[in-house]
Amino acid sequence: MGNRTPLYEAHVALGAKMVDFAGWDMPIHYGSQIEEHHQVRSDAGMFDVSHMCVVDLRGARVTDFLRYLLANDVARLTVPGKAIYSCMLNERGGVIDDLIVYYMTPVWFRMVVNAGTRNKDIAWLRRQAPSFDVEVDVQDELAMIAVQGPNARAKAQAALGARIGAAPQLPRFAAVESGKLFIARTGYTGEDGYEIMVPVDQAEELWNELYAQEVKPCGLGARDTLRLEAGMNLYGQDMDEDTTPLVSGLTWTVAFEPQDRDFIGRPVLEAQRSAGVPQQLVGLVLEDKGVLRSHQKVYTAQGEGEITSGTFAPSLGRAVALARVPAGAVAECEVEIRGKRLKARVVKPPFVRNGQSCID
Amino acid sequence: MSNVPAELKYTKTHEWVRAESDGTVTIGITEHAQDLLGDMVFVELPEVGRVLKSDQDCAVVESVKAASDVYAPIAGEVVGANDVLADSPELVNKEPYGDGWLFRMKPANAADLAGLLDAAGYAAVVAEESH
Numbered sequence: 001m002g003n004r005t006p007l008y009e010a011h012v013a014l015g016a017k018m019v020d021f022a023g024w025d026m027p028i029h030y031g032s033q034i035e036e037h038h039q040v041r042s043d044a045g046m047f048d049v050s051h052m053c054v055v056d057l058r059g060a061r062v063t064d065f066l067r068y069l070l071a072n073d074v075a076r077l078t079v080p081g082k083a084i085y086s087c088m089l090n091e092r093g094g095v096i097d098d099l100i101v102y103y104m105t106p107v108w109f110r111m112v113v114n115a116g117t118r119n120k121d122i123a124w125l126r127r128q129a130p131s132f133d134v135e136v137d138v139q140d141e142l143a144m145i146a147v148q149g150p151n152a153r154a155k156a157q158a159a160l161g162a163r164i165g166a167a168p169q170l171p172r173f174a175a176v177e178s179g180k181l182f183i184a185r186t187g188y189t190g191e192d193g194y195e196i197m198v199p200v201d202q203a204e205e206l207w208n209e210l211y212a213q214e215v216k217p218c219g220l221g222a223r224d225t226l227r228l229e230a231g232m233n234l235y236g237q238d239m240d241e242d243t244t245p246l247v248s249g250l251t252w253t254v255a256f257e258p259q260d261r262d263f264i265g266r267p268v269l270e271a272q273r274s275a276g277v278p279q280q281l282v283g284l285v286l287e288d289k290g291v292l293r294s295h296q297k298v299y300t301a302q303g304e305g306e307i308t309s310g311t312f313a314p315s316l317g318r319a320v321a322l323a324r325v326p327a328g329a330v331a332e333c334e335v336e337i338r339g340k341r342l343k344a345r346v347v348k349p350p351f352v353r354n355g356q357s358c359i360d
Numbered sequence: 361m362s363n364v365p366a367e368l369k370y371t372k373t374h375e376w377v378r379a380e381s382d383g384t385v386t387i388g389i390t391e392h393a394q395d396l397l398g399d400m401v402f403v404e405l406p407e408v409g410r411v412l413k414s415d416q417d418c419a420v421v422e423s424v425k426a427a428s429d430v431y432a433p434i435a436g437e438v439v440g441a442n443d444v445l446a447d448s449p450e451l452v453n454k455e456p457y458g459d460g461w462l463f464r465m466k467p468a469n470a471a472d473l474a475g476l477l478d479a480a481g482y483a484a485v486v487a488e489e490s491h
Contacts, residue, residue, distance in 0.1 A: 028398075028425075029398065032398075032399055033398055033399050033424050033425075034399040034401075034424060221398070221424060221425065225424060289402060289446065290402055290404075290422075291401060291402050291422045291427065293427065311424060312401035312402065312422070312424055314401075314424075319402075338404075338420070338427075
């Protein structure tokens with residue numbers, strides 16, 4: 001038996017098909033993964049993301065600590081509640097994890113990291129934190145529910161009533177506390193919505209209140225097709241400890257300016273940048289019929305590459321993928337599927353954003 | 361427990377086989393199999409005229425989750441394929457024993473059908489798997 005979130009019983013009662021995900025028993029779908037996908041694109045769906053790990057970082061020098069720890073620069077955060085997405089790198093410039101970090105006060109940041117990387121992340125944080133006198137406090141008493149879709153915020157507001165607090169005024173990529181809730185206007189679907197942290201003992205009540213507003217439960221299957229359509233990387237597939245952000249489509253998350261900011265992995269990224277980045281992570285759209293899957297080979301005019309994440313995109317009715325290919329690869333390419341080479345096209349992700357197709 | 365029609369024959373690899381009055385057989389995947397795979401998004405079928413050996417992989421059903429091979433339950437020649445599935449692969453989920461059929465074969469040896477599982481035998485295979 002794996003770890004269980006406080007919503008485990010609720011999932012089983014809803015008829016979820018449960019699977020192991022990074023040591024957790026999680027719902028893959030509640031009947032139809034594709035219907036759940038469309039639900040999020042057209043209305044509102046909710047995901048139990050309590051398996052993700054919330055870490056509070058506190059200390060007088062916490063900003064200095066995070067400016068050294070992360071490839072993105074938290075000094076860009078000046079408004080309380082605002083967040084950035086960043087990679088946490090090792091000394092080789094490889095990605096230990098990707099994460100969101102919220103600036104709450106000058107002495108407190110809140111970080112959300114992946115479930116599958118939890119232990120190594122916490123170990124890494126605890127190794128780096130002491131020299132900055134930063135306290136690393138894992139928040140295991142918090143569950144998290146992501147409410148996503150064009151109607152997600154309105155339905156969450158209807159479910160929460162006064163407990164919504166100041167959340168309706170949140171700009172994108174920002175969070176606010178409301179009583180014991182922590183409400184962030186973030187997500188992993190390419191749609192608007194909230195990620196709501198809630199004390200473990202109140203999680204099922206909140207889930208049921210959202211359900212009463214016809215926010216439909218959605219599983220990890222739909223979460224994966226939604227994030228891939230949105231062109232969002234998945235840690236462990238699209239990047240890992242052996243790939244830098246520069247070959248993973250994440251150059252935009254690396255703050256090279258100001259030049260005098262030292263951060264872990266910086267020298268390797270600088271060297272890679274000046275030598276010429278050898279590969280790039282691109283989007284692929286399959287022109288022929290079939291389904292793109294991770295590890296399929298990609299043939300471009302510049303050489304061979306590999307799909308890192310592939311799927312059938314329900315919003316587009318065709319297969320899409322993220323692929324690591326030689327730098328400079330554009331336009332036409334071929335993908336090998338079961339010994340046959342099929343036609344595909346290189347595009348710039350995202351494929352879908354706010355319910356609309358971004359490709360021709 | 362999923363639906364296992366009594367009049368069909370089955371394989372351990374979750375294909376069903378229906379003997380037609382003209383001597384051909386129709387082949388699909390079982391309700392249990394489609395349930396395991398989830399929402400179908402792509403089906404690749406064998407070409408008409410192709411001669412298959414028993415247990416030869418000859419078709420692929422792909423769900424959002426994964427691709428899965430389909431095997432020829434018996435030896436014979438492919439005499440038909442359900443081309444509707446190219447645009448409506450979800451029929452495999454909705455009507456696995458009806459409009460979601462995959463292909464038809466002319467058996468090399470009609471007696472081979474007797475070697476397949478009956479409904480009770482297949483139900484036992486499913487029960488075995490799910491504990």
